[in-house]
Amino acid sequence: MIDVLIVGGTWAPHGHPVTDAFAHALDPGRFTTRMVPYPADYGRQTTFADSRAAGAAALVDAVHGTDNRVILAGYSQGAIIAGDLAAEIGQGRRPEMEVLACALIADPLRPAGRFLDPDPGGYGIAGERHIDRIPTYWSAAPGDPITALPPGNPLRSIADLSQYFTLTGPEAVLRWGQSLVDVAIQRQMQDWWSPENFQSWGGAIAFARGYLIDGRHTDDYVRFGHAARLGEAINSAVTVSV
Template sequence: MIDVLMMPGTFCPHGGDNISEEFLRDLDPARFTTRIVDYPAEYGSPGTYADSRAAGREALLGAIGASPNPVLLGGYSQGAQIAGDVAAEISAGRHPELEVRGVALIADPSRPHGRCAGADPGGWGISGERDTGIPTWWAAAPGDPITALPAGNPLRSLADMTEFYSLSSPEAVAHWAQTMLDTALSRSMQPWWTLDHWQDWGGAAAWMKGYLTDGRHTTAYLAEGHCKALADAVNQELS
């Protein structure tokens, strides 16, 4: 048996986003046991995205260490960011006592371009690109700005500037402002505005509409079969 450790999406700390559950249901029950790994799953309310990811990382590392069987990591949205980052740490040798057989990521904010179970929707993750160094399968819906954003889309700055977003207190607001300034001064923002990306400069509003009202980050994964395609790929390819 292979233990599947699934990190759900933002604002669903104990699961219940439906997308994580749909993927888990489509895995072969004769080969996989599944569980949701709890973590804060916050984005600015009440905690920051950075703090939520840090807590999720610790929860997932603990769950991998406690698993009696080989492990497949899974994640959706924020959970995919965490699972992919942890996989990359393990492949780099940072946790030599841990072993992961594969990774399945849905709407990963750091999906590399061209990597997708099914048709490639183009673009890549809103936070940039990250490989895991471990066999990995990605699901990405066309029009989802979190995982299939064009290179020159201005929404990339939103990801760069909101990792520590919080309005919970004056101190939290001040810390967020300082991190935005530090990001700008360190020149670590994604250069979406460069001339070689000029054709993508427009369209931020349409991509945001896809996220906010058109279900490109949520219901599209169910209605268009992206979760099932990901599970089918894992069922067929993970030995």
Template sequence: MTITVLTCRGVGEPFPSPMLANVTRLLDPRRFRIVAVPWEASYGPVPDPHGVSFDEALRTGREMLLDNIADDPNPVILVGYSAGGVLAGHVAAEISWGNHPGLDLRGVGLISDPFRHPMNVVNATASGWGIAGRRIIPVTFPVWQLADPSDVITCCPPDSPLRTIADQSAAFSLADPHAWAADLLDRLRTRRWQATIRDWRNIPQVWRAYTRAISGVKGYLTGEHTSYHLRRYPGSTRTYCEWLADRINQVKE
């Protein structure tokens, strides 16, 4: 039996995905068929100045990914990196909760998922959770979360002020600024914000939170988010990407 691996690239990555190629090239070609999902992978003006917002890219990407799974005659494994990890993880969660009966999903691998939930992590050195929030995937199939502790996108401290930036920017787009403004108003009305610093009078706590945030941004700018094909998975001689490929190759038909 052939298993189809659907890959979801990160924002700004050329199609299909240089990062995920470090996983898929190690898969057994006799057993796995690789298909890259051409979702927009847009975060407002990144990479296209007039691109759609991240929220809109996720909406259309979700429909595309669900159609891909439904139309594929083979069982499917989802693999996503960064923003593509959000898309793959959200869809995997829906399937795991039973929202799409009949879809045959055999596993999901998420590299630097911005919505990583601590309950789904397999790397004991990872702390915090995703910078954009927490999304639990009930373990009805294998869930492989790859989270390097130095990567603020997926290992963001609970009280980090960076969370507010993620909340504010999800709906931003130069192509539709009105939708962004409407989203901000809705967040204010419904208090749809991630909790960060709770006591601004606690100067040591505020200082620590901003110091960690600055460190996290510096790490992001110097490649902590883009080194999963180079860094070793904790306790292993394999890189994160190699480790994920090993897990997928072990999936039974």
């Protein structure tokens, strides 16, 4: 069998209708699926950056802990974690690891032009991360600002400025403030405010509504079949004998 290690999205480390739809579309005769537990937080108790780090460590342990061949998969925050590990493996930074493929849903670091139909446009809210030498498949719903945001959309600042956001205590708030200073000094902000991007500015409200109200980041992946199609793509692409 092939283990599909799935890293869930924010506040859903043990599963979500989106990851369920993906998992149910996989061929049970060839694939076993397993959620990889981690904090999956975004500032309630743990910062996004610390949650990602814990998720990365948990995923590495999960890969090392199986004797089966592996596919990495993730949704939203989990897609960052799974995609980052796949990128490291593709770069040769983890020579002890081998994975067959990577499946990412609503990846905040999806590169432009990488998607299963339909073309959602844009790219990830946190920027673009390319994955080499590992067959990788991206599911991106049109209108989802987390993975299909136009280059000049002001919502990009949320990703740039909230990595260490939390209000759990004075030290945590101080750490977040220092991270904002570091981002500014190191010029890590995405330059959405560039005049060449002004045509995208007006879409911020529509994309925010899509995330907060219209289910572009959640329900659409189930009701329009995006997550299931990603599972079907893995069924077709991963043809090694078991």
